[in-house]
Amino acid sequence: MTGVPRRLAQAVVVLWAAFTLSFVILYLLPGDAALARLGGGEGVTATPAEIAAVRAEYGLDDSLVVQYGKRLLAALHGDFGTSVITGDTATHMVFGALPSTLALTGLALVLAVVFGAGVAVLGTYTRVRWLGNLLLSLPPLGTSLPSFWVGLVLIQVFSFQLRWVPAIGSDGFVSVVLPAITLALPTGAVIGQVLAKSLRTQLGESYVEIVLAKGASRRRVHFGHALRNAALPAVTLVGVVLGNLLAGTVVTEAVFSRDGVGRVTAAAVGTQDIPVVQAVIVLSAFFFVLINLAVDLLYPLLDPRLRAVTRG
Amino acid sequence: MFTRARRVVGLGSVLLFAAACGTTGAATTAVDAGPPRSGGTLRLGISSNPDCLDPQQVGTNAALNVGRQLVDSLTDQDPADGAIKPWLAEKWEVNADSTAFTFHLRAGATFSDGAPVDANAVKSSLDGAKALGAKGPLASSYLAAYKGSEIVDPLTVRVDFSAPSAQFLQASSTMSLGLLSPAAYKKTPEQRCQGDGLIGSGPFVFESFKQNQQVVITKRKGYAWGSPLWQHPGDAYLDRVEYRIVPEPGVRSGSLASGQLDAITDVQPVDEPQFTGNGFTEPVRANPGIVFNLTANTTRGVLTDARVRQAVSKGINRQEVTDTVLTKNYKPATSVLGAATPLHLDLAKELAHDPAGAAALLDSAGWRPGPDGIRVRDGQRLSAAVIFSAVFNQNQSALELIQQQLRKIGFDLRIELHTNAETTQLQIAGDYDFLWYNVTRADPDILRQTFSTKASNRSKLAQGGPLDAALDKQSATVDPAERKPAAEEAQRIIVEQAYSIPVFELTQVWGIGPKAHGVAFEASSRLRLFDAWVS
Numbered sequence: 053m054t055g056v057p058r059r060l061a062q063a064v065v066v067l068w069a070a071f072t073l074s075f076v077i078l079y080l081l082p083g084d085a086a087l088a089r090l091g092g093g094e095g096v097t098a099t100p101a102e103i104a105a106v107r108a109e110y111g112l113d114d115s116l117v118v119q120y121g122k123r124l125l126a127a128l129h130g131d132f133g134t135s136v137i138t139g140d141t142a143t144h145m146v147f148g149a150l151p152s153t154l155a156l157t158g159l160a161l162v163l164a165v166v167f168g169a170g171v172a173v174l175g176t177y178t179r180v181r182w183l184g185n186l187l188l189s190l191p192p193l194g195t196s197l198p199s200f201w202v203g204l205v206l207i208q209v210f211s212f213q214l215r216w217v218p219a220i221g222s223d224g225f226v227s228v229v230l231p232a233i234t235l236a237l238p239t240g241a242v243i244g245q246v247l248a249k250s251l252r253t254q255l256g257e258s259y260v261e262i263v264l265a266k267g268a269s270r271r272r273v274h275f276g277h278a279l280r281n282a283a284l285p286a287v288t289l290v291g292v293v294l295g296n297l298l299a300g301t302v303v304t305e306a307v308f309s310r311d312g313v314g315r316v317t318a319a320a321v322g323t324q325d326i327p328v329v330q331a332v333i334v335l336s337a338f339f340f341v342l343i344n345l346a347v348d349l350l351y352p353l354l355d356p357r358l359r360a361v362t363r364g
Numbered sequence: 365m366f367t368r369a370r371r372v373v374g375l376g377s378v379l380l381f382a383a384a385c386g387t388t389g390a391a392t393t394a395v396d397a398g399p400p401r402s403g404g405t406l407r408l409g410i411s412s413n414p415d416c417l418d419p420q421q422v423g424t425n426a427a428l429n430v431g432r433q434l435v436d437s438l439t440d441q442d443p444a445d446g447a448i449k450p451w452l453a454e455k456w457e458v459n460a461d462s463t464a465f466t467f468h469l470r471a472g473a474t475f476s477d478g479a480p481v482d483a484n485a486v487k488s489s490l491d492g493a494k495a496l497g498a499k500g501p502l503a504s505s506y507l508a509a510y511k512g513s514e515i516v517d518p519l520t521v522r523v524d525f526s527a528p529s530a531q532f533l534q535a536s537s538t539m540s541l542g543l544l545s546p547a548a549y550k551k552t553p554e555q556r557c558q559g560d561g562l563i564g565s566g567p568f569v570f571e572s573f574k575q576n577q578q579v580v581i582t583k584r585k586g587y588a589w590g591s592p593l594w595q596h597p598g599d600a601y602l603d604r605v606e607y608r609i610v611p612e613p614g615v616r617s618g619s620l621a622s623g624q625l626d627a628i629t630d631v632q633p634v635d636e637p638q639f640t641g642n643g644f645t646e647p648v649r650a651n652p653g654i655v656f657n658l659t660a661n662t663t664r665g666v667l668t669d670a671r672v673r674q675a676v677s678k679g680i681n682r683q684e685v686t687d688t689v690l691t692k693n694y695k696p697a698t699s700v701l702g703a704a705t706p707l708h709l710d711l712a713k714e715l716a717h718d719p720a721g722a723a724a725l726l727d728s729a730g731w732r733p734g735p736d737g738i739r740v741r742d743g744q745r746l747s748a749a750v751i752f753s754a755v756f757n758q759n760q761s762a763l764e765l766i767q768q769q770l771r772k773i774g775f776d777l778r779i780e781l782h783t784n785a786e787t788t789q790l791q792i793a794g795d796y797d798f799l800w801y802n803v804t805r806a807d808p809d810i811l812r813q814t815f816s817t818k819a820s821n822r823s824k825l826a827q828g829g830p831l832d833a834a835l836d837k838q839s840a841t842v843d844p845a846e847r848k849p850a851a852e853e854a855q856r857i858i859v860e861q862a863y864s865i866p867v868f869e870l871t872q873v874w875g876i877g878p879k880a881h882g883v884a885f886e887a888s889s890r891l892r893l894f895d896a897w898v899s
Contacts, residue, residue, distance in 0.1 A: 083785025090501050090788050098505070100792065102498035138415045138575065139554030145575060207615055212622045219619050220409070220610050222577065309610040311577040319413065319576075324785055 059348070063341040070337035071127060071330060075120055078326045084112050085136035088323035110136050123326075127334065133327035135320070142327035145316055146335055152222045153312035156231055156304070157297045163236035164293065168243025169286075175244075176251045177274050188248055194241025199300055203234040203307035220309035231308040235300045239293050246289055250282040257281075284354055291344050298336055400596065404898040405604040406880060408891075409616045409628035413576045413609050416557035419539035420493045423502040425872075428539055429629065429891040430579050430607060435542025435564035438467050438486065440591035441534060441806055441887035443649075446706030448533050451591045452481055452543065452565070458842045462530040463509075469519040473589040475545035476569045481589075483521035485546055487513035490523060492549040493541055499553055505813055506535035528840035530847065531809030534706075538806075538888065542566070565589070567600040567894045579607040594894050595882070601897035613757075617875060620644070626880040626898060629891070631873040632757065633691045643878035648693045649885040650869040652705035653805035654814060655697040656762070658750055658798040658865040663824045667748055667797055671729040672775075673862035678722035679773035680766055682715060686868050689761045693873050697866035700811065700858045704869075704889065707808045707844070707851040711859045715866060722773040731774065739774035747776035752800035753787040756870065763800060766867065794824055802870045806887045808851040812839050815858060823863040831857045 086106040090098055107113040110133075111122060126133060132142035168191070175187030210230060211219035217226050254260065255278050263273050301314030313332060320328035352358045410429065416422045419431025440451040453467035473481035493503040494510050509527040516522055525532065535541050544556075544564055551561030559570045567590065568581040582604050590597060608625060610616040617635040619625045621644075631639065631646065639646045658676070660667045667673055682696030695703065698712040731739035731746050739746040752759050760781065767777045777798075782790065790796050799822060803810055812835040813819045817827040825831065834857060837850035858864050872889045882895040 081783075081786075083783060083787075083789045085785070086498065087788040087792075088783070088785035090498065090784075098498040098501045102504060103792070106498045134554060139552075139557030140575070148575065204612075204614060207618065211624070212618045215622065219615055219622070219624055220608055305576075306611050307615065309577075309608065309612070309615060311574060315413075315576040319415075322783065324783075 059345060063345070066341055067334055067337050070333045071124065072120070074330050074333040075123065075326060076116075078321075078324050078329055079116055079119070081324055083324060085323055085325045086110065086112055088325070089137055106136075110134070112136075123330065127330065132331040132334075135325050135328050137319070137323050137325050137328075142325075142331040145328055146313060146331045149311055149313045149316045150335075152310055153301055153305070153314065155222075155228050156235060156301060156310065156312060157294075159228055159232035160235035160239065160297055160300075161293070163232055164240035164243055164297075167236060167240035168245075169247055171240075171244040172247035172251055173274070173279065175248055176255065177271075191241040191244035191248065194237045195245070197237065199234050199238055200303050200307060202237055203231070203304060206230045206234060207308070222308075222310040222312070227308075227310070231304050231310060234307070235297060235304045238300065239296045242296065243286055243289060243293065247282060247286045250285045251278055254278040254282045280354070284351075287347060287350060287354065290347050291340060294339065294343050298339075398899065400601055400882065400895070400897045401899060402599070402601050402897070403603050404601075405606060406602050406883075406893065406896055406898055407606050407608060407624070407626045408883075409610040409619055409625040410607050411609075411611060411613070411616065411630040413611075414573075414579060414607075415575075417559050417562055417570065417573055417579065418500075418544075418553065418556040419542050420489075420503045420544070421496060421500045421553060421557060423540065425629070425890060426609075428888075430581065431542065432539040432566075432886060432890055433568040433581055433605065433893050434562060434566045434570055435539055435544065436473070436481070436566050436589065436591075437538065437542050438469075438536040439533065440593050441537040442593055443704075443885055443887045446534075446652075446704075446806060446887060448537055449591065449593055451537070452589065453536075456533075458530075458533065461840050462528045462532075462842055463525045464522055465525075465532060465536070466516065466520065466522045467536075469521070470589060471519060473565055475543075475547075475563050475565045476584055477545050477547055477563045479545045479547060479563075481543060481565050482518050483513075483515040484518075485543055486521045486523075487515055488546045488549055489543040490541065492544065496553060500540070502538070502540040506532060506538070506541055508813075508819075528836070530839050530842045531807045531812075533842050534807035534809075539890075568602075568605065571604075576609055578609060581605050581607075590894060594892075596895060600894050601882070602893065605893060605896075620875045620877055623877065626877045627883050628875045629872070631875045633689075633694075635875075636691050636693065636873060639875040645876045646693075647874045647876060647883065647885065648871060649889045650695060650702050650704050650871045651802065651804045651889045652702050652807075652887065653810050654700060654801075654803040654864075655702050655866045655869045656756070656759075656800065656802045657697065657700060657867055658766075658800055659814075659822045660748075660798055660863060660865065661794065661796055661822075661824050662863065663794075664797045665748060666744070666746055669729055670861055671725045672731075672746070673865065674860075675722040675725040675729075675773060676770060676775055676777075677715065677859075677862045677865045678718040678725070679770045679775060680865065680867060681717040681769050682867055683717070684769070685762055685765055689758050689765055690868065690871075691873075694871045695869045697868055699855045700864050700866045701808060701855055702869045704887075705806060705808060705810075707838075707848050709852040709855045711855065714859050719773055726774065733774050737771065737774060738776045745776060746774055747778065748797035749778040749780050750798035750800050751780045751782055751787055751790055751796045753782055753784045755784065756802070759800065762867070791822070798865075804870070804888055808838055808847075808854070811835060811851070811854050811858065815854075815863060823858075825863065831861075831863070 134141050171187050171190050175184050178184045207219045210216050221227050302318050305312040305314040317332045412426045414426040417430055436452050438453040440449045454470045455468050457466045490513050494507045509525040509529050511524040511526050514522040548561045548563050556562050559573045562570045567587045569584050571580040571582050573579045583600050587599050613632040616628045620628045660673050686694045686696050698710050701708045731741045734740035763779045770777045814822050816835045817825055834850050834854040838847050841847050879898050881897050884892045886892040
């Protein structure tokens with residue numbers, strides 16, 4: 053199969069592009085991490101010579117090409133460098149934050165799929181008109197509510213009023229529930245919208261009438277035939293969904309005071325801490341590549357036609 | 365008059381000392397809390413990640429509020445009047461031109477790794493802080509003229525400077541020059557940032573740091589060399605302090621209100637009413653140092669003319685800024701220095717809102733109202749830009765209000781938000797009309813560091829002016845009698861010439877829950893937890 057080496061090559065290109073683009077963008081922004089470390093207007097009195105010394109130590113005074121070359125070479129050995137701001141290595145910061153982010157996005161993904169698929173399937177299946185309308189109006193609502201606001205409302209109700217869960221921190225399973233719901237909402241809404249739309253399309257297809265005419269139950273048609281065909285476009289979304297989730301952590305982790313990759317990213321971008329930003333971006337790109345690969349491999353299982361094409 | 369008022373407060377605090385209830389800048393404890401109790405954990409919500417915990421390196425409140433508890437200093441500064449008091453040094457002498465400071469250390473103090481706090485440790489600490497360079501912007505600015513430390517005997521050390529450095533005495537009281545064990549400098553600055561080798565002699569020791577999550581410090585057992593300014597001898601009361609990093613202000617205040625935290629820093633103006641009465645207290649203290657101000661680049665555009673700068677100063681209604689954008693806890697500036705800064709001079713009259721006076725100045729300078737209300741002269745608009753970063757949440761709204769106020773006198777203020785790094789870059793390059801910032805420092809020397817033509821020279825003045833002379837003079841003596849007139853003259857020149865246009869004082873507002881007591885401000889308005897306890 054020619055697909056695998058080609059996909060691997062594509063993956064390498066994607067990783068390289070993510071690495072390069074993030075570097076160039078941060079390099080081109082005015083200011084740098086050495087200046088950010090001096091801290092806003094408060095860093096009054098550092099002399100240009102002292103700032104130059106910090107720049108030299110972190111290699112920030114090299115030319116674009118030299119800096120890029122050095123970083124790329126080190127990155128190939130898994131070394132993204134040391135954060136100018138925290139003094140910690142970039143990989144340690146990112147991997148240290150990863151478990152908490154994985155727990156959050158993992159649960160959010162499950163909730164998003166359950167919520168999105170549930171709403172879409174029930175909303176198209178039910179014959180109670182108002183219920184169907186209600187269910188199918190949830191996804192547009194879910195995408196339009198800012199997750200920042202949703203998070204604060206959830207905290208207000210379930211933590212400050214009912215006191216069921218802590219408002220802050222990332223210790224234990226309880227702490228991940230509210231943030232996961234917050235994060236799952238917009239993502240689940242997208243899944244719900246796409247799935248509902250393609251379900252309705254499928255239900256209008258002529259094969260549905262044929263199956264029904266042959267005497268299959270409505271339930272069987274809905275779940276056995278239409279859903280299976282409708283799932284395909286939704287699965288394609290997984291890459292997008294993952295992106296949504298990772299991007300959503302920036303806000304969600306801050307609102308819920310969790311540590312995690314989103315927090316690390318936001319801080320590092322704000323201070324132009326190139327090593328940390330690059331470590332995050334390359335890691336994210338790696339996940340993307342992996343997920344998309346998995347999706348590609350999943351397609352033929354869901355769609356026999358694709359199996360035939362690949363074999364052909 | 366002012367000095368006298370201070371003396372009365374000082375006397376009052378002595379009388380109240382027995383009741384363990386200072387009124388002199390220390391946060392008050394709840395009245396019926398009973399006597400302080402040892403033990404327990406204080407859960408403290410802070411607004412931002414400290415990034416790096418070494419107090420010698422990082423100058424943010426988040427980092428210094430942790431670092432202050434871990435390290436002791438040679439001296440301590442009284443938050444009530446700014447006086448320098450003994451701490452690790454029992455006494456000291458300063459030579460005539462403030463270039464040599466001899467400290468006599470108390471015996472018996474040790475770092476938490478067992479090493480003695482002696483002359484050698486002072487030397488290695490100051491050498492280490494100096495070596496940080498721009499990695500320790502505050503420490504290295506305090507040590508700008510540092511030549512070296514001479515070990516006179518095991519408990520006596522002389523610190524030498526190549527230029528008069530009166531400010532060093534106050535600097536020796538800050539956590540930025542807090543002492544670390546000689547072993548600390550065997551680690552890299554980056555390791556110390558993360559707590560590895562962060563070994564002080566303070567009442568608490570570092571336990572753990574999880575980025576964006578929390579910092580934990582625990583009680584140092586057998587601590588017996590606290591500052592005489594503190595309320596009790598011996599160990600700290602608290603067994604453990606957990607600094608929880610809670611960036612979202614509403615969550616921070618809600619967590620305090622719902623009892624998930626015991627105390628929080630950085631209560632936002634909108635949340636302030638939550639914690640008045642009802643068992644909560646709200647300690648407030650303005651920062652010493654340079655207040656939030658518009659520093660003019662006197663070489664740029666319309667700001668080269670002193671009359672224009674003075675008109676801008678008169679056009680600003682400072683009271684309206686604090687009333688509208690902030691709260692009653694924030695005070696309008698009465699000088700370029702905050703009122704909590706030693707040798708602050710009250711120039712409230714000079715800083716009064718006077719739109720008529722502003723108009724007269726602009727008229728005399730030939731600026732006539734243009735078609736859109738903004739004044740013009742020879743086809744040039746009366747306009748300047750201010751650059752700032754969002755280090756303080758209300759910066760943008762304060763500047764927008766100032767913009768509206770100045771529009772009324774026909775001045776067009778353009779507001780330009782930049783990142784921290786970019787602001788610093790533009791500031792160093794001198795590429796700005798107005799610069800908006802504040803600097804926390806409990807010593808008037810911050811004026812020299814900021815405005816002297818031999819230092820940052822943020823107003824881009826020509827060398828050898830009367831301001832330089834006054835700044836040099838205050839730098840050459842630690843004697844308040846001599847230093848005071850020089851520091852006051854410097855403030856007067858800066859305000860009258862409107863090199864800087866002061867607006868309001870940055871103020872720390874904390875929320876303290878019903879269980880927490882004795883959380884106090886030190887002289888730079890940062891946390892002091894030695895006397896804190898939980899009931």
